[in-house]
Amino acid sequence: MSRRQLYAAGLTRAEVRANVRAGRWQTVGRHVIVLHTGPIDALTALWAAQLSGGPRARLDGASSLIAAGLEGFDVDRHRVSVPRGARVFRDRLVDVRQTRRWREDDLYAGPGPARTRTEVAAVRGALWARSDRQAALLLTMVVQQGIVPAERVGRALLQVRKAPRLGLVRDVVTDLVGGVRSLAELDFAGQCRARGLPEPSRQAVRRGPRGRYYLDVLWERWRVVVEVDGIQHAWAEEIVGDALRHNDVTLEHLTVLRLPVLGLRVAADEFFVQIERALTDAGWARREPAAA
Incomplete structure (x- = not known):
C-alpha cells in the first residue's frame, strides 16, 4: 500500500513508522509499504x-x-x-x-x-x-x-x-x-548493390523429395543460398518444415545462410560479412574500381 492509502485508512504516520521499525512491515522506495517482511x-x-x-x-x-x-x-x-x-x-x-x-x-x-x-x-x-x-x-x-x-x-x-x-x-x-516478406527481399537486393556484391536471383525454384520449393536468394554460379526468414519462422509450426527444406538444399551441395528479417533491420553488417565470406570461399572476387 502507498503511505497515502494507509493514512486514508486511519493509520497515523507514527503507527506506520512503528510497524516498519518493529520489522513487521518493510518499505519499498519512498512511498510504498509492503505489509510483510518476506521476499518481494x-x-x-x-x-x-x-x-x-x-x-x-x-x-x-x-x-x-x-x-x-x-x-x-x-x-x-x-x-x-x-x-x-x-x-x-x-x-x-x-x-x-x-x-x-x-x-x-x-x-x-x-x-x-x-x-x-x-x-x-x-x-x-x-x-x-x-x-x-x-x-x-x-x-x-x-x-x-x-x-x-x-x-x-x-x-x-x-x-x-x-x-x-x-x-x-x-x-x-x-x-x-506479415505483409513485408517480399519487401524484405527487395531490401536485401538493394543492400547487395550498395555493398558491391553480385546481383542474386530471387525466389529460385527447386524440386526436392517433398516437392517444389522456392529459395529466397540464390547465387547459382557460386552455389550460395540466403533464406530470408520472416518473424513467423521462429514459431513452432514453421520449424520442422524449414529444417527439412534447409537439409534438402544442403544435400544439393549448396551453402545455405539464414538471415532473419530482424537481422536485416538491426544487424545487417554482421550478416553481410558472413554472406561475402561465403561468396569469396566459393570463388567470387570483389572487383576493385579501375584507377583514374
Missing part, C-alpha cells in the same frame, strides 16, 4: 512501482507488458508514466516520468496495478528501449507470446507521428503483421 515477488514489485508514482500513475512500456503477462524480458527499473505537472523521480525500483502522450483512454481497465493498454505499451516500450535490438526483441516477444496481436500494435503505432527510432519500429511491426 514480481507482482508486488509491479504494484509498488505503480503506487510510487501517485494516484494517477500507471505502469508503462515494458513494465506494463510484464504486468500483462510478458515473460523472459527483464527491466532495470519499472517505467511509470504520470501526466504533466505530476512529481517525477527515479530510484532503484522505479523511473517515474511525465509523458506528453498522456491520454485517459490509454489506461487498461482490467484488474491489477494501473497500466497503459498493452498495444500502446508495446509501441512505447520499443521507442524507449536501450537499443534497436532490444526494441525489436520486445516487439517480437510480445506478439509471439500472444500478449497482443501485431495488428493492434500497428494501429497504436499510427498515433505516433514523430519519435526517435520510429522508422525501425514501423518496419518491425510491419514484419510482424
Whole structure:
C-alpha cells in the first residue's frame, strides 16, 4: 500500500513508522509499504512501482507488458508514466516520468496495478528501449507470446507521428503483421548493390523429395543460398518444415545462410560479412574500381 492509502485508512504516520521499525512491515522506495517482511515477488514489485508514482500513475512500456503477462524480458527499473505537472523521480525500483502522450483512454481497465493498454505499451516500450535490438526483441516477444496481436500494435503505432527510432519500429511491426516478406527481399537486393556484391536471383525454384520449393536468394554460379526468414519462422509450426527444406538444399551441395528479417533491420553488417565470406570461399572476387 502507498503511505497515502494507509493514512486514508486511519493509520497515523507514527503507527506506520512503528510497524516498519518493529520489522513487521518493510518499505519499498519512498512511498510504498509492503505489509510483510518476506521476499518481494514480481507482482508486488509491479504494484509498488505503480503506487510510487501517485494516484494517477500507471505502469508503462515494458513494465506494463510484464504486468500483462510478458515473460523472459527483464527491466532495470519499472517505467511509470504520470501526466504533466505530476512529481517525477527515479530510484532503484522505479523511473517515474511525465509523458506528453498522456491520454485517459490509454489506461487498461482490467484488474491489477494501473497500466497503459498493452498495444500502446508495446509501441512505447520499443521507442524507449536501450537499443534497436532490444526494441525489436520486445516487439517480437510480445506478439509471439500472444500478449497482443501485431495488428493492434500497428494501429497504436499510427498515433505516433514523430519519435526517435520510429522508422525501425514501423518496419518491425510491419514484419510482424506479415505483409513485408517480399519487401524484405527487395531490401536485401538493394543492400547487395550498395555493398558491391553480385546481383542474386530471387525466389529460385527447386524440386526436392517433398516437392517444389522456392529459395529466397540464390547465387547459382557460386552455389550460395540466403533464406530470408520472416518473424513467423521462429514459431513452432514453421520449424520442422524449414529444417527439412534447409537439409534438402544442403544435400544439393549448396551453402545455405539464414538471415532473419530482424537481422536485416538491426544487424545487417554482421550478416553481410558472413554472406561475402561465403561468396569469396566459393570463388567470387570483389572487383576493385579501375584507377583514374
